[in-house]
Amino acid sequence: MGSGYTQLSITERRRIERWRHAKGAVDEMARVLKPCRSTIFREPRRNQFRDESMSKCDGYFGAAAQMMASDRHARQRKLIKYPNLVKRVVERLPNGWTPEQISNRMIHERAVPRVR
Known part of the structure; x- marks a missing residue:
């Protein structure tokens, strides 16, 4: 059985952002950050920033990901x-x-x- 679930912090999300921009390996990110490797795979897809009017700014950004996750969590209360x-x-x-x-x-x- 796995360990208890904890949500990613803003610091971890920013580290994922930097690794993605540097084209780092997901396995390495998971080893250093310690979450399950599937979390690292899902995080950018789930919290991807998209804006129709600024399509060149689309991508994964740690701060935007934190706001999206917080919004989603608040809606479910x-x-x-x-x-x-x-x-x-x-x-x-x-x-x-x-x-x-x-x-x-x-x-x-x-x-x-x-x-x-």
């Missing part, structure tokens, strides 16, 4: 998107419920949306 969900979770916390218990109870109640 259910407790921010759904105020009623927050209310249901917060009601149960003072009663000593753990996050796992709250989540399982919501599954049992067939609550939509629910935390996972």
Whole structure:
């Protein structure tokens, strides 16, 4: 089994950017940065900067990649998107419920949306 997942930091993304511009090997990047090698392959595709009006500026840039990843992460936060969900979770916390218990109870109640 692999180690725990951690997201790439801005520093790591900038290092990937420099290695890509220098045409460095992905295996070498993975060895130095320590993430799974597939992360290094996926990162530039997932966070590639594209702008129709400035096509010569397209490419992978560490700072732009960090902003895209942060935006994507923020959009997926259910407790921010759904105020009623927050209310249901917060009601149960003072009663000593753990996050796992709250989540399982919501599954049992067939609550939509629910935390996972």
